[in-house]
Amino acid sequence: MSFEAVIGLEIHIQLNTQTKTFCSCSTSFGDKPNSHTCPVCLGLPGALPVFNEQALNKGIMAGLALKCEVAEFSIFARKNYFYPDLPKSYQISQYESPLNKGGYVLINDDEGKKRKVGITRAHLEEDAGKLIHDENPKGPSFVDFNRCGVPLLEIVTEPDIRTPDEAYRFLQAIKEMMQYTEVSECNMEKGELRVDVNISMRNFGDQGFGVKQEIKNMNSFANVKRALEYEVKRQTKILRSGQKLIQQTRLFDVSKSATVPMRMKEEAHDYRYFPDPDLVPVTLTHDQIERIQNSLPELPQNKRERLKKQYNLTDYDVEVLCSSHKLANYFEAAANGYKSPKKIANWILSELIRVLNERRIEIDDCKVTPTKLRDLFDLMDSKVISGKIAKAVFDDMVESGQSASEIVEKKGLKQVTDRAEIVKVIVETIEENEKVVRDYRDGKKKVFGFLVGKVMQKTHGKASPKLVNEILREKLES
């Protein structure tokens, strides 16, 4: 008997607004604990929430990107539960009337075929604070309310995902979309994107659902995939042996690369949702929604197809370039009007990505702007420098922020195209390498490269490789 997995995700995304959902405190991350708080987000007696319009607009933008129906009427509800990171003892969320519902995201399945993953809903809510526990388990716990009240979009999918790889690709797609629409940076290290998964197994071909397991505590997409892979194996094994699963909440343990049951009291939660009487319903006009629809930027899927066609790129090129809208935009800015965009793409995919990784910087922080990169290409094209020198110049540009021509000028890297000068060096080289030259003339043609290398070495790489080849061959054959 073969089983298939049925997977659904719940994704929390922090919207990158300036201020919190219901007060004017800053959403800035990593500051001194409790430095961004006020009576409203601390839930002091008598304080009241006022909904942030920027959060609404970003919520709508995200909903439209997820192909959801944006509700012209939605309401905030209170989700009641006690926890020290929740100062009002209820979270303002949306329950019966969410902002967005009924969307979908297209992903590739494991065979590379397009497949729709349904979005049940994408609603707005506020984040909770953060508990900081003392290293000593007997020690005190502290609460930082800086995060409390930061706007979240909770995306709930239909149970449409079938494999851990699909889940990974789906998450990648969601992240790209949220970044493209500038709704969130989705930096998981900063907690801007959090994922919980539900997974059950059923006999292949069945329509019903098995007993589901909820898995929490995965801090990267790779770990989501690992957790799911582990669960597929674990659940399959249990089912194969004829045993039954019990519904559970499990935690992913990175050190074991396994899921473990979460220790908690098994009690049914009753959140006693009801409409928040402190807030008025969110009403939107058709025009308002349409305005945001019109301002929706090009989404990853479309961008990939367009770039591929317009610039004659490969699937691999656009896959990597469009994984970040910033990288894709960088490419377009640099390639715009250039005769061979593929060369620019290659440079970005090798050299640029290399320096970004080496320096652990974002493309925004890279000192080589698209215009500056184009200058570098112009120098190569006009033979002022060789491709090899260009790489060194590029590294220098990244470091100093200077233009390619400035660096070439300053360091005297101009390609030597003076025939007489190159001839002089070649004659020297031939004299110094009598044995090798003899080998060559005896038919060992492959030593040619070695001699070219010697010439380049003597000219510190500045000699035009084309001329060196030409002249060297001439001299050796003569």
Added chain:
Amino acid sequence: MGLNECTLVELTEKLRIGEITTSDIIRDIESAITQDEGNKYPLNAYTSFDIESIEKEIKSQNKKEDTLLKGVPIAIKDIINVMDTPTTCGSGILKDYISPYDATAIKNLRKNGGVPAGKLNMDEFAMGSSNENSYFGVVRNPHDRKKIPGGSSGGAAAAVSANLAVAALASDTGGSIRQPASMCGIFGIKPTYGRVSRFGLIAYASSFDQIGPITNTVMDGAILLDAVSGYDPKDSTSANEKVPCFRDFVGKGLGGLRIGIPEEYFGEGLNSEVRDIVERGIKILSEANASVKRIALKYTRYAIACYYIIATAEASSNLARFDGIRYGTRFVDTEDLETLYRENRNIGFGDEVKRRILLGTFALSSGYYDAYYLKAQRARTLIREDFKEAFREVDIIVTPVSPIAAWDIGELIDDPLQMYLSDVYTVPVNLAGLPAASVPCGKTKDRLPVGVQLIADHFNEADIFRVARIIEEGEKGAE
């Protein structure tokens, strides 16, 4: 006559011409309080009256502009946040709480020259109709100290009535301004929901709560309401409506005004003496050229059930934040989180608060939500429609405030249902979000005051002030 016995009109005039200062008024209030404390049964109207902090308030008052209130001290029900002063809600759980901010109503009050002076006793978290549910003890009725002053703003009504305050700001969720005003023989108005910002008013039931004045005269009520009303962007439920100058309507004639008398408010359970007094009020109005018409408010009988479901549901959530973790009193020393929650709230809250939290929690529970909360919301809509219909035909609806005059302290404390039922005439107004006032209209043979309730359509407080002044004059004439 002490300055504590003067009206706002008299005091603002004396302050304007420089005859007196705010401190003079405070001195007279303080001596009245001290004198009352010497009584065998002190009124116990204040939770705090701290001279030092009041002096600070006086120093920082708005003297730059010519203001409406010119430095008159206003006592504040202890459910409204006043910066740097205790704000206890009459609860043990907040007995040590000092508010770090001003409610918008207090900001408006200061801007208009009012000086917050003293915090007034109340039923814990405004839950009660007798002011017997306070951590700080019962408040007594100045007209008969063995009687309750009404609730939940019992401290405000008793203080104003006994001249221990010249005027007070209070709050009304199901009658908490009108009922004690009626029982203590003074004026009190609950404005339209949304008229006064709720920002900084500690929530009991958010969709009902509204701040309003309790004063000795109708004119004083209009002045104080003028001082605190207005749209507040910090309160999403605040109304962006133009605020008329209410004091301009005090003393205007009633020519052509249509009065409605709903039969449902004069049925079984209404004490006959109270009925007579209210009917006398109606007579005053008809003599002042108002037309009087019988009307029907047929869903009135659902009001109490509806109110006690929705209000307690909201309360169960509103009061969840009081856990003693971030602020408020922590009564237990434990390492177990659940014990901390359970014990803090068990010790910190009084019986009535616990009863309402339980009621509300139940009404919102899964499996019961539809049958209680949702059904009550539907009933609320019907009650609202009822009034809407009525206000097509009349301008002011006149009813009793409470079916009985002030009862004995302790009389109903063990019979919560009977206590709830005494709110029957006041809660429909809150369910519909309408403005309504209580105006003194006479006394029972036991010399207990009885007020008459005047209800107007949304944002039509102006007509209430017109009518209230006529009753006030007529009633004085009768005395």
